[in-house]
Amino acid sequence: xxxxxxxxxxxxxxxxxxxxxxxxxxxxxxxxxxxxxxxxxxxxxxxxxxxxxxxxxxxxxxxxxxxxxxxxxxxxxxxxx
Amino acid sequence: xxxxxxxxxxxxxxxxxxxxxxxxxxxxxxxxxxxxxxxxxxxxxxxxxxxxxxxxxxxxxxxxxxxxxxxxxxxxxxxxxxxxxxxxxxxxxxxxxxxxxxxxxxxxxxxxxxxxxxxxxxxxxxxxxxx
Numbered sequence: 288x289x290x291x292x293x294x295x296x297x298x299x300x301x302x303x304x305x306x307x308x309x310x311x312x313x314x315x316x317x318x319x320x321x322x323x324x325x326x327x328x329x330x331x332x333x334x335x336x337x338x339x340x341x342x343x344x345x346x347x348x349x350x351x352x353x354x355x356x357x358x359x360x361x362x363x364x365x366x367x368x
Numbered sequence: 369x370x371x372x373x374x375x376x377x378x379x380x381x382x383x384x385x386x387x388x389x390x391x392x393x394x395x396x397x398x399x400x401x402x403x404x405x406x407x408x409x410x411x412x413x414x415x416x417x418x419x420x421x422x423x424x425x426x427x428x429x430x431x432x433x434x435x436x437x438x439x440x441x442x443x444x445x446x447x448x449x450x451x452x453x454x455x456x457x458x459x460x461x462x463x464x465x466x467x468x469x470x471x472x473x474x475x476x477x478x479x480x481x482x483x484x485x486x487x488x489x490x491x492x493x494x495x496x497x498x499x
Binding site: 299300302303313314317318321322324325326328329330331332333334335336337338340341343344 | 460463464467468471472473474475476478479480481482483484485486487489490
């Protein structure tokens with residue numbers, strides 16, 4: 288259970304590492320200025336949701352649907368094989 | 369001559385007596401009227417004084433009540449402000465601690481909440497534009 292949570296956290300951190308510019312120590316910034324960092328993230332999310340919300344949701348749901356169908360196919364082929 | 373003068377003088381005396389009586393009666397009436405006016409004036413001025421005292425007492429009582437209410441409201445407002453300030457400070461401290469412990473998760477949650485709010489705002493703006 289603990290390792291699962293740690294894995295999830297590391298995924299989140301990797302995702303943020305990919306989003307923010309390289310060389311920016313975002314963790315240190317967030318730890319130093321927690322409330323402004325939260326506000327900035329919320330503002331960025333708000334703008335993203337307002338401008339490209341439906342596209343992002345469509346992309347995420349398409350990705351999720353593709354992953355589900357891939358897994359189902361794998362399961363079916365494993366059972367058939 | 370003396371016969372005619374005598375009755376005239378008695379008439380004059382009678383008239384003079386009547387006039388004197390009338391004057392005395394008029395003076396008495398005036399005196400009575402003056403006394404009455406004076407007593408009424410005293411009564412009215414007493415009533416006015418009493419009314420003014422009562423009004424002044426009411427005003428003083430009202431002012432005291434208003435002052436008490438104001439002080440109570442001010443005290444309540446100050447207490448509520450202090451409580452809200454302390455709670456906001458506690459919340460801010462807790463949020464800061466959580467963010468320091470889980471920076472990535474906290475950022476992602478904040479961005480997600482912002483994203484949802486943005487979607488809602490867009491939906492509302494879109495529906496208003498459609499109308």
